[in-house]
Amino acid sequence: MTHWGVATSPNLLFIMSDDHAAHAISAYGSLINSTPNLDRIAEIGMRFDSCFCTNSICTPSRAAVLTGTYNHVNRVTTLDTPMDNDLLTFPKLFQQAGYQTALIGKWHLGHGPRHDPTGFDFWRVLPGQGHYHNPVMLQSRTDGAPGYDVVERGGYVTDLITDDSLQWLDGIDRSRPWLLMTHHKAPHRTWEPSREHFTLYDDVDIPEPATMFDDHATRAAVVQAMEMRLVDLDPIVDLKAPVPAGLSHEEEIRWRYQRYIKDYLRTIASIDDNVGRMLDYLDETGQADNTIVVYTSDQGFFLGDHGWFDKRLMYEESLRMPFVMRDPNRIQAGSVQDAMVLNVDFAPTFCELAGIEIPVEMQGTSFAPLLEGQTPPDWQASMYYRYWMHRDRAHNVPAHYGVRTSSHKLICYYNDPLDQQGANGPIDPVEWELYDLEADPMEITNVYGHAGYATVQSELEAELARLQHQLGDTPAR
């Protein structure tokens, strides 16, 4: 590993929220809300339009971000597989290179001696999913001993995580670079707004997604059998009100959507306010010119799209991660990047930007050249995806893997729990889907087996096998 002169190394502020879909950020053209502070990052930085996760669920995506490896390598395959904290992560490398490092907010990679955060000088995290209001947090011991101290106080989680982040920045050595990972709980289910935003959107109807009444007619049987439709939301727990009497089915869907999306967007309004506080702090303390700022989310989310909430699937709304980044020393203001980048690419990219040699263990590719507008001629043109948690108890989503290119997507529902934690039987028959992203960008019509797609189908099947071989994953059947 190289140790560059730390005085010239940039700081890195990595802000990650939980379940924030790109289509709920105005810099991405949101039709349903406005996020002026998140947009500030894109306005003087770069918006990535083809950033994808390799497994659209919280714990596995977080492991991929930290380690730069796919889930079959880091073994964090489902929600129920905590991360081994002996794994190599980019914060550990930053710490070894002389960075001051901290993690504040959502961790969700397990607790205890084998799973607590490592690689951080200081951490203060939510236990498990944590709570929106008056959240208890666990923090590293000041004497560096194993275990944690419990922090109890009042307040709203997004405000407190930001308060803690700013307090940590205020107390560190200004002569050394820093890495701060601020991980918000919001906008995760069950979408509980702060007092300031309780009544936001009370007087308006939020526009409905074009695909809200998708009938799923051509989709795999296992997809049709999932339980993540708007009608599967619990009225009292999720929507905080009983369904009004006398509604038709269509009227009830519309009522459910409004109840759901308004609270989702209210929690995002708090994130936007608090990201603004952090950007202001960097300006006021003269650190903006030497600080890289990233805003992303661990995956996307269905915002009533196809009649669903939640994520897990390989469809666009769930697969796409928002990713905006500013770096005054490399990125031209207001730039937009369409080259494909993945969550496994974050760690090697951050290493390169900090002057740290990229370890061979990392499977992702540094996209540092893209920041300066240079796309390497052999840049990745396809991506590999795998969701392992077959028939999870929450939503009954099938296990699947697939490949996406700029024009098509092939999905194989291999439908086998394979003894993964949190996955369940029975083993279902294998099913396939193919989408033409140019002719059908909303992925309404599955064209697998259609005569006109025979060539592209066989090419994608070969590409899927090639990626599995290259990345060392094993086909299920």
Ligand code: CA
């Ligand atoms: Ca998540």
